[in-house]
Amino acid sequence: MKKTIIHAAIITALATTYSTTTQAAQESSSKEHTAKDSKTIIVTGTRVSGRTIEDTAVPVDLITSDIIEESGASEVGELLQKLAPSFNFSRTTVSDGTDIIRPATLRGLGPDQVLILVNGKRRHSQAWVNIQQTIGRGSAGTDINSIPVSAIEHIEVLRDGAAAQYGSDAIAGVINIILKGGSAGTTISGKWGQTKEGDGTVKQVSANSTIELGDTGFLNLTAEFRDRDATNRAGISNRKDRVIMRLGDSSAENKYLFFNGEAGIAYFFGGVSSRSGQSGGFYRFEDRADRNVPQVYPDGFLPLQNTSVDDTSLAFGIRDFIGESWEYDLSAVYGKNEYGFIASNSLNASIAAQYVANNPGATDAEIAANAGPTRADSGGIEFQQLTYNFDLSSPLDWGLHDDVYFSTGIEYREEDYGINAGELVSYSCGYTGSTNNPFPSVIDPNVAAACGMQGFPGYSPEISAASQRERDNYAFYIDMESNLSDNFLLGIAARYEDFSDAGDATTGKISARWDLTETFGLRGAVSTGFRAPSLAQRAFTTVFTDVDGTELSQTYHAPEGSEFAAAYGVNKLEHESSDNMSLGAVYSPGNGLSMSLDAYQIDIEDRIVLGGGLNGQNADANGNPVVNQPALDYLNANGYNKGQFFSNAIDTETFGADFVLTYDWGTEGLGDYTFTWLSHYNRTEVKEINAPQGVLPETLFSQAQVDNIETGQPRQRLMLGLDWALNNWSSSLKVNRYGKVKTSFFTCQGLGIPTSNPDVCNGALGIDPSPSVRSSAKWLADLEVRYDFDNGVRLTVGGNNITDEYPDKLPENAVHRFISDAPEFGNYIYPWESTPFGINGAFYYVKLDLSPSN
Template identity: 40%
Template sequence: MITHSLSMLAVAVSVAVSATSVQAAEQAPAAKADKNIEQISVLGSRVANRTATESTSPVDLIDADDLNKGGFTELGQSLQATAPSFNFSRTQVSDGSDLFRPATLRGLQPDQTLVLINGKRRHNQSIFGLNGTVGAGAAGTDMNAIPLTALKGVEVLRDGAAAQYGSDAIAGVINLSLNDSTGVTTGYVQAGSTGEGDGDTISMGLNRGFDLGDEGGFINFSLEYRDADGTNRAQRDTGGSVDVPAGTLSDEVRWGQGNADSEFTSVFYNMALPFGETELYSFGGYSNRTALGNGFYRNFDQAAKNVVQVYGDGFLPRIDNEAEDISFSIGLRGELNPDWSYDVSAVYGENSYDFTSKNTLNASYAAEYVASNPDASDADIAANAGPNGGYSGGFRFDQTTVNADLNGIVDIGRSEPLYVSVGVEYRKENYEIVPGEEASYACGLANSDTSFPAVNDSSVFAECGFQAYNGLRPEASNKESRHSYAFYVNAETLITDAWQVSTALRYEDFSDAGDDIIGKLATRYEITDDFAVRGAISSGFRAPSLQQSAYTAYTTNLGAGGVLLQSFTATAGSDFPSALGVDSLGLESSENLSAGFVYNVTSDLSLTVDFYHVEIKDRITLGSLMSADDVAFSAEAVAALNATGAQQANYFSNSVDSTTKGVDIIASYRTDLYDGNFSATFAGNINETEIDDVNAPEGIPESIALDDLQRSFLTDGQPGERATLTFEYDRGDFNSMLRFNYYGETDVKYFGNDHIGLPDELSPTGEFKDTSTVESAVLVDVNMGYQLTDELMLSAGIDNIFDVTPDELGEDEALDFITNKAFKYPVRALPYGFDGMTYYAKLSFSF
């Protein structure tokens, strides 16, 4: 086993070794004056003077100026435009997706990338993408909860780093460094819109730092606000109404396909206060976001879902999403002696998501009323149809992390000492599901065990609960807690002036999922002053999150034939998964190999190439929804499903062994040109994920453990190729940027006919397409800026200047059919969205 071999080798190379958590690293400031000066990297090494190109693993250094070019106001979008191995897929009409998007590295899951702020572990979000999305079932870090104004820079470690930084770092680590400037006020005001004339956005930010004391102390504050109108790329539909026969185009656009109306407010701070040989530091922030999203339109004649006495033309249910995020960190670091330093810290983070349904109804309320009052008038039915909205429930997650670290050098009788870091970590996590108000989930006003015949068609039963976001029931509410502790050691030295070796070893124990020992061995060798090779071999693991092990909810999802069905997600170990051989969730384990080189071709041109190979065993997935027919081979499973009251159900399991392999290529060129500075940067990623094995319990078909829908998201839901080519030119007061963004094709079965299963004779072309495809594309962004005065800069730009969107849906696509031609584009696995061209103007100030 590679895990055992690594552990033994790590112990042999040094005393130790287990994950040097960035938490223990002393941060060295990045070079600010000249981008040509190599920047100090916090990630990947414990040695304070290591630069990114000297690291044994690939590290991207992205400063705040680069993040703010291109008109993007969200951190996730900015990272996607600058780091091609980072994906930030868009998803539409999927609960919660109007506020968060899955952030991934190297095509893996959102919860397989660890995010840090100032080298300290950031908490995860309380909610995850549900069935039919990239990153389904993975509660990663909410990247858009962090304002760009607060950042000094971002480091992206593209290598397996669980042994260095802890569970979740299978794909890599993203470290967000907060602004530490003082004595200057900076900020901006930006306004923009789309080429279609919708999506008007205004955002503004402010940052100011103050000196504290006479020994270099500081406190820095950031404020940011964004307000964005929604976009809609839906079209008129042919669903009909009580006055218009089905098949006739509606007079107006009734469906919604686009970004939600949204608002974002945040405040962050960063502080350090030295006294003597010790420094007290603290940082944290608060953010609040709201977004008013859409569900699927409920046609007037869907009697189980609609009451025509209330909505004669049908209705578009809306979901009001609200996310609140709080974080606070405090620590003490200093020198024990000239060779050793310490860092003791505590970090608290809290994330909540709440859902309020609007423009909706609970069809069972009117159905119960009519069952008791069969001669009721239309006016009476409408008056007794219950509320048209209300609180549908929410999720809470909080995390407390405590670290104590020592960093120092050990004289081993050579010119280069052994750099050692040791530490311990304790983490406590809490998760809660908050039920909605009774009308959001109830079966009739009396909330009985069964529903009633629909008001407008007694041959079907009226559905219980609000449409679009069926409320979280009290029986599905849940509170769970757990804790973990870890011990880790890291050692690094130069064997010769040209050969660097580092090792890491970590032991971590989770109260609910077990323990593991993991290790890493990395090396870098300078063949010449300009050419070096590097590589690493590591093991890792990820414990199932509380969001996975404790989640349960009733939702509404699309079933076979394009019909919306009530669905249930069962907790691990409950009756339904147990009947199918899944009694609990275990650890994911990984083995990571990487190799590459750094080549300074000339003083102006550099090239890095890094290959990677990641094998993950017992990968946790959220299975697809299964009906009683799907599990008919097990009478016990059918009975367990029926007991939930839902028509289909799913659950989490350690269902997959997979291999992800690829290559990252970065080439950078800088030179003087016509009294100005010219640079060109190419960054590309090629990535492929394959399913090695499906871990189906004995007697359970593989298609139950992992069906084709989930398989397609894992292997083809994210672009297999990504690249950016950026040209920048600065001269005097003028600066400009031209960026080409390439996105490879995505192709998933969700919302294709492999998912919907429509008879081909319903297609005007005689056959429906099997899958949902988003074609490869090149998007071009242009930005220009001019320094008006010493204090003011004006910039303007156009993103996606050629208005590139995915190919429009054709008559042979199932999504076109089931939305009555309302949806113009695919709605899943969209790496670049479908809003098309956007433009903006920005006024920045500094004084």
């Protein structure tokens, strides 16, 4: 990260303040926020110390350590998918890096419209941009699976717009992950599981322990290793009469080392994670002239993508009092996310083509020997973030009914983004170093051999140079909250934020709660918000293989300010802006019963999305051809079939409601029961498409992309839970209902194949002409049974999706099945674009926990 005056000043202040105040902190009593019960007190959505989940002005879900341990989840995304109905963690396949970094969303919005905090501090974003036809297309959210579940004490989910409190990205809400602290003890766990089909084996070992530091300090350490085998639900290829593709979860090996600690007034936390995985692309058949060299792969080949994700985070801060009431918090947080690709079981078809062009009459053996490597480093992406915060808060006596809890603070953040070039053979046309100088195919000299490695062409030095970006921003906020009477709470927040590359924004929020009786209250909030375009959206550049009609094509993703995007008048991305309104009711009559109902509406203008592929040609509203000559010339000069770019293209409206009911019931002889009912409804509509001049709205943002946003995620979610405990026995039953989903990219209409074409849709080939792909609502059940031995040993047996549910099968003549096996139908059995709970079916596991010191 670049060195700045602010950087040096804050580091100096941290060191100086720590050295002069440590002794005073050690002599002081324990802080109020550490003395409270962490299962009741929350810190998200309010800056008032001691606020509980029962008396907030906005809805906050609390997922406690007990619930986490009993969920059976191995990953944070899987955990939240099970327990927070407003959260979605769609699984996908054959989608490049999104196979291993999955899109995490809240309230049906984008992955980059939910802010992730760890111990209340902003978490850095991921480097990878979702560019394929998946949920969250065009976003670069936060890789929540880079945090091990075994390191988490509890999670707080704020279901309300909070940009005025926390800044950019908090349009949909905030997820705050709290790491285990000084009371965690020591736990060693082992888990083994497998799907009903006998694949997807998971082997996991984790250890968590706390070391005391002095009288009040601690250091909590977590180590975790998890190995997950791939799953495959591909059908038989009718061309090959066998399974040739990999459709399911990619394989993944995960290693984590995390820490969380306090010493005097200082606190520190962070960790490193390393994940590697392998997934497949589309099968390249032996007769594919532009993409295969039959002397190397006489039967065709399945290109594989080997991905690696390395994540690093480190936070250090000091928290103490100035005088008797003013509490300050000074912190620095560093994060880095690195994403790398290696292509294997692949080839660069243009290398053999170059050899044949230079050596006419070469034998098959000579061509095979000079066809280049079958494995190459395709390059990688890096994102770094450094955030400094100074927060100051105190209760103030302004002569009102109660003190005004006043908070203010400043934030400064630096970000760096860049793409690292791959090996020459990963991107080049032959060994020339050029990306646009193809050679005649070794199969058909009338066809140009594709340049770059198949499956994922590497990043060239030109792409690397165009992607290097950095920026900084600073923010200032004020937050006030007070009880104006015994039964009325009012909160006001305002925030100003300025980005060096995207300008400034000012947002505000008013929240209130009115307790009409001791058991019934109303709550609500009105706020404005914004999201700055991410650095990844500004800088990301690549050339990738996409589906164009029934063919594969090379698509250029143009960065902000590129010649291609500028040809359409798009020179710069602007902020997204939002208006958020919520209204709810809370009922807590006692006797273990608690209920809440919250409705909300979120209007977003100038939402940043990834447009469709443009080939330099279009048609006006009357169907007359329109040629954008500069764009067409750019594509032709570089050998690209299409180009795409980000723009502030759409306005959306989101409406929804959440209902939460919990009931605790204890009996004398039959055990203790907890019943949970969580339901979520969400509807997002695209209200306006703001296409650049000369591009039809449906060309820039097709109906398929509209469907991805409006119906690609379940509009309805329901979770019913029943927990039981008696003596040493306990069990948990969770039933999740996922509403129906509809997508339409992989249809004749979505791919731009005319339904009137007599040779394709509705014709001799008999491809399904349906305009959409639908999957009906599904009920999934998770069951876990546990026995606690008296020596700190607990044995757990459980199953996820024990009802063995799958998405609805595709028709036998679905477009999915044609494009992957043309001219036959095969390979795909289940949908590709949106699979809220995956296509793995039932998964069963056994887990052993050892807690020798607890």
